[in-house]
Amino acid sequence: MTTTSSKTLRILIPLRPVPCPRPRFAGGRAYYPKNYNEWRDAALTHIPAVNPLYDGALDVLVFVALPPFKTVVRDWPRGDVDNYAKSTLDVITKSGTVWVDDVQVVRLAVEKFFTADEPCTSVHIKPYTGLIH
Numbered sequence: 001m002t003t004t005s006s007k008t009l010r011i012l013i014p015l016r017p018v019p020c021p022r023p024r025f026a027g028g029r030a031y032y033p034k035n036y037n038e039w040r041d042a043a044l045t046h047i048p049a050v051n052p053l054y055d056g057a058l059d060v061l062v063f064v065a066l067p068p069f070k071t072v073v074r075d076w077p078r079g080d081v082d083n084y085a086k087s088t089l090d091v092i093t094k095s096g097t098v099w100v101d102d103v104q105v106v107r108l109a110v111e112k113f114f115t116a117d118e119p120c121t122s123v124h125i126k127p128y129t130g131l132i133h
Contacts (some may be wrong), residue, residue: 003109006093006129007126008124008125008126009022009048009050009054009098009124009125009126010122010123010124010125011047011048011092011098011122011123011125012046012120012121012122012123013043013046013047013048013088013091013108013120013123014118014120015039015042015043015046015119015120015122016038016039016066016067016119016120017064017065017079017087017088017098017112017119017121018036018087019032019079019080019084019086019087019089020036020084020086020087020090021036021081021083022131026072031039032113036087038086039087040090040091040094042123043091044091044095046094046098047091047092047098048097049097049098050097050098050099052113053097053098053099053100054098054099054100054104054125054127055100055104056098056104056127056128057104057106057127057128057132058099058105058106058107058122058125058126058127058128059103059105059106059125059126059127059128059129059130060087060095060102060105060107060108060109060124060125061088061108061109061110061111061124062084062085062088062108062109062110062111062121062122062123062124063110063111063114063121063122063123063124064077064079064081064084064110064111064113064121065112065113065114065116065117065118065119065120065121066078066079066112066113066116066119066120067114067115067119068114068115068116072126074115076112076113076114077112077113077114079112081110081111081112082110084110084112084121085108085110088121088123089102089105089108090102092123098125099125104129106128106132107128
């Protein structure tokens, strides 16, 4: 099958980015912290519907814009880029409106940086056009 379009889909999640935490366990059940669940629920409202869904290999760029530290600690934001990517990809998958599953992502680039503007996550999705070996 072919993907929806050769154009890049841009998604803006205008919320302070939250990295995906490790699940917690209690009473034999796994759960995520309240702040992550609240972010995920709010982020879901910003994921557009694509018709038809992307169904082929995808190339994804994730830009994570975070507020600066109140005091200078270091020149880059906290949080692992892979955890910011995971929370973002999981929200898009959970929406069920962009792609079938995030297993379709064959190339992923993530950049985190400080911003003087509002914190947000910007996602750029396009069909993968490289070689799959």
